[in-house]
Amino acid sequence: MKILVGIKRVVDYNVRIRVRPDGSGVDTDGVKMSINPFDEIALEEALRIKEAGKAEEVIVVSIGGDECQQQLRTGLAMGADRAVQVQSEGHVQPLTAARALLKVVEKESPGLVILGKQAIDDDNIQTGQMLAALWDRPQATFASEVILEGDKATVTREVDGGLETIEVDLPAVITADLRLNQPRFVKLPDIMKAKRKPLDVMSLGDLGVAAENDIDIGHHAPPPQRSRGIMVEDAAQLVKELKDRGLL
Amino acid sequence: MSILVIAEHHGGKLNISTARTVHCATAIGGDIHVAVLGHEIDGIAGEAAGLDGVSRILAVSGAHLEKPLAANLAPEIAALAGDYSHVLGPSTTFGKDIMPRVAALLGVNQVSDIMSVEGERQFKRPTYAGNAIVDVAVPDHAKVVATARAASWSAVEGGSSADIEKRAATTQAPGHTRYVGLKAAGGERPDLQSAPKVVSGGRALGSAENFDLIFKLADRIGAGVGASRAAVDAGYVPNDMQVGQTGKIIAPELYMAFGISGAIQHVTGIKDAGTIVAVNKDAEAPIFEIADIGLVGDLFSIIPEIQSLLD
Ligand SMILES: Cc1cc2nc3c(=O)[nH]c(=O)nc-3n(C[C@H](O)[C@H](O)[C@H](O)COP(=O)(O)OP(=O)(O)OC[C@H]3O[C@@H](n4cnc5c(N)ncnc54)[C@H](O)[C@@H]3O)c2cc1C
Ligand SMILES: Nc1ncnc2c1ncn2[C@@H]1O[C@H](COP(=O)(O)O)[C@@H](O)[C@H]1O
Numbered sequence: 001m002k003i004l005v006g007i008k009r010v011v012d013y014n015v016r017i018r019v020r021p022d023g024s025g026v027d028t029d030g031v032k033m034s035i036n037p038f039d040e041i042a043l044e045e046a047l048r049i050k051e052a053g054k055a056e057e058v059i060v061v062s063i064g065g066d067e068c069q070q071q072l073r074t075g076l077a078m079g080a081d082r083a084v085q086v087q088s089e090g091h092v093q094p095l096t097a098a099r100a101l102l103k104v105v106e107k108e109s110p111g112l113v114i115l116g117k118q119a120i121d122d123d124n125i126q127t128g129q130m131l132a133a134l135w136d137r138p139q140a141t142f143a144s145e146v147i148l149e150g151d152k153a154t155v156t157r158e159v160d161g162g163l164e165t166i167e168v169d170l171p172a173v174i175t176a177d178l179r180l181n182q183p184r185f186v187k188l189p190d191i192m193k194a195k196r197k198p199l200d201v202m203s204l205g206d207l208g209v210a211a212e213n214d215i216d217i218g219h220h221a222p223p224p225q226r227s228r229g230i231m232v233e234d235a236a237q238l239v240k241e242l243k244d245r246g247l248l
Numbered sequence: 249m250s251i252l253v254i255a256e257h258h259g260g261k262l263n264i265s266t267a268r269t270v271h272c273a274t275a276i277g278g279d280i281h282v283a284v285l286g287h288e289i290d291g292i293a294g295e296a297a298g299l300d301g302v303s304r305i306l307a308v309s310g311a312h313l314e315k316p317l318a319a320n321l322a323p324e325i326a327a328l329a330g331d332y333s334h335v336l337g338p339s340t341t342f343g344k345d346i347m348p349r350v351a352a353l354l355g356v357n358q359v360s361d362i363m364s365v366e367g368e369r370q371f372k373r374p375t376y377a378g379n380a381i382v383d384v385a386v387p388d389h390a391k392v393v394a395t396a397r398a399a400s401w402s403a404v405e406g407g408s409s410a411d412i413e414k415r416a417a418t419t420q421a422p423g424h425t426r427y428v429g430l431k432a433a434g435g436e437r438p439d440l441q442s443a444p445k446v447v448s449g450g451r452a453l454g455s456a457e458n459f460d461l462i463f464k465l466a467d468r469i470g471a472g473v474g475a476s477r478a479a480v481d482a483g484y485v486p487n488d489m490q491v492g493q494t495g496k497i498i499a500p501e502l503y504m505a506f507g508i509s510g511a512i513q514h515v516t517g518i519k520d521a522g523t524i525v526a527v528n529k530d531a532e533a534p535i536f537e538i539a540d541i542g543l544v545g546d547l548f549s550i551i552p553e554i555q556s557l558l559d
Binding site: 011013016017019025026093094095098117118120121122123124125126127128129130131132133134136137138139141142144154157158159160161162163164165166167168169172177178179212213214215216217218219220221222223226228229230231232233234235236237238239241242245247248 | 258317318319322340341342344345346347348349350351352353355356357358359360361374375376377378379380381382383384385386387389390422424425426427428429430431432433441445469477480481486487488493494496501502512513519522523524525527536537538539540541542543544545550553554557558
């Protein structure tokens with residue numbers, strides 16, 4: 001079985017986000033870029049499944065400009081066997097990402113596709129569900145545990161009401177939540193080795209995918225700021241303050 | 249213009265997220281219908297019919313619609329969507345799972361987490377963990393499929409009586425996805441997403457036993473209980489208590505954070521709270537930058553002091 005993992009290049013989660021003064025977007029000049037944290041978890045899960053002898057090959061895919069090759073190389077250094085870049089300039093919306101992933105799926109026939117539950121730049125939370133719809137296959141989103149048995153996966157999902165378990169037939173799309181695993185660190189020799197692993201490049205056009213029905217992204221603004229309030233000295237002052245404000 | 253709102257329900261009860269989503273729909277305007285999909289749903293349809301601003305309930309029943317499985321529900325919703333210009337769901341894990349599958353079946357991108365309505369097809373939504381608010385517009389020819397950000401929309405009132413139209417499901421179960429079960433963590437405490445007060449604990453609590461301090465204080469003031477990711481990861485409390493970018497986004501009148509540092513991913517979840525109280529032993533903790541009332545000190549002595557002051 002092959003496992004396909006989607007990797008998006010995003011602003012590192014530790015970076016303090018600054019909206020450009022002209023409202024055209026978020027400042028990315030000289031800003032640290034990383035693999036979307038949920039995608040690292042997705043990849044880690046795929047690697048563990050392979051290491052358990054339940055998959056033969058792990059392929060990382062990214063849709064984006066050439067700079068996303070950096071993140072694909074990191075994925076290869078983590079242990080993926082090969083990488084595919086679907087070249088696309090500019091902002092890629094979830095439906096386009098899902099359509100491109102579907103083309104790669106049709107080429108590679110994976111038994112499992114694991115994506116992150118959410119890209120932490122646009123916070124869309126759509127791509128996995130869309131891919132599953134277009135592929136007409138099951139989806140198991142927000143996964144915190146995945147157990148593979150034969151041609152089925154039992155997946156525990158983090159939902160508002162607790163932990164939900166569903167069973168899906170393979171092939172299926174799984175999206176990774178934070179508690180699925182703790183991704184491994186990349187070691188230096190692996191970075192060297194990753195340089196020799198295959199990285200195929202194709203364009204959205206090659207795959208016959210056009211960005212349709214894109215949502216028009218307009219002005220960006222920083223959120224209304226909460227300002228620093230008052231400091232109190234002790235519990236008694238805190239309780240008094242809350243009572244004065246009618247909150248207790 | 250006509251809007252279809254997808255109702256969320258669990259255990260035979262309408263979820264409050266439905267009334268919030270209807271509020272968002274009323275801001276867009278037009279005729280608002282609510283689709284209740286499930287099995288044996290007369291009671292839920294009746295509840296939904298009471299929501300202010302709703303003119304009709306579509307009660308679609310089918311055995312395969314009983315559980316909240318996106319693979320089963322999305323095709324049925326997509327089949328209903330033809331008659332509507334907008335399809336709206338809640339931005340809960342239920343809506344986040346199902347609505348993008350509906351959008352893809354309809355060939356459109358989804359507008360996730362509507363914070364405000366600027367026009368029939370123009371909205372504001374948060375990105376980058378709420379650090380950039382973006383104006384988005386759906387192209388004229390495309391159906392609007394969207395989710396409403398729970399913390400931005402209060403629930404509409406009840407007391408109305410919309411018509412209920414019963415329908416049988418027109419789709420079949422794909423059969424490839426099966427519901428196994430739900431391990432519900434919830435107890436008798438107020439629901440985190442609608443509680444007017446929330447008391448929250450972080451890594452500093454140190455253990456599940458110590459987290460009892462938080463539960464006791466919450467019970468004393470009738471609050472819901474939240475936690476940081478670190479506290480959930482460490483196993484002090486279950487996942488459904490996590491507040492933040494990847495947990496719940498909440499807007500209580502009072503939020504009290506004990507031993508939480510205030511990472512952006514956590515703060516995203518509480519930005520809309522009325523009053524934020526932070527207790528942390530580190531005067532430099534970032535949580536103080538956004539707290540309305542801050543107290544530097546050890547939570548292990550401060551919480552018992554608060555308790556005794558209240559008794
Ligand atoms: C993609 C991604 C998504 C994330 N999503 C979320 C999310 O949804 N929600 C979330 O919460 N986090 C999330 N995080 C994690 C987040 O970055 C922080 O790691 C987390 O919020 C830290 O939790 P904490 O504040 O409890 O722990 P810490 O940061 O370790 O803070 C503990 C605090 O307790 C204080 N303290 C210690 N002892 C005491 C004492 N005795 N009395 C008083 N104060 C004390 C310390 O001074 C410190 O400030 C996410 C991270 C990533 C990468
Ligand atoms: N451009 C992209 N390239 C590769 N994977 C992507 C891309 N966009 C989204 N994904 C995958 O889809 C997941 C969810 O993204 P989103 O729907 O944008 O929140 C991400 O965590 C990735 O695994």
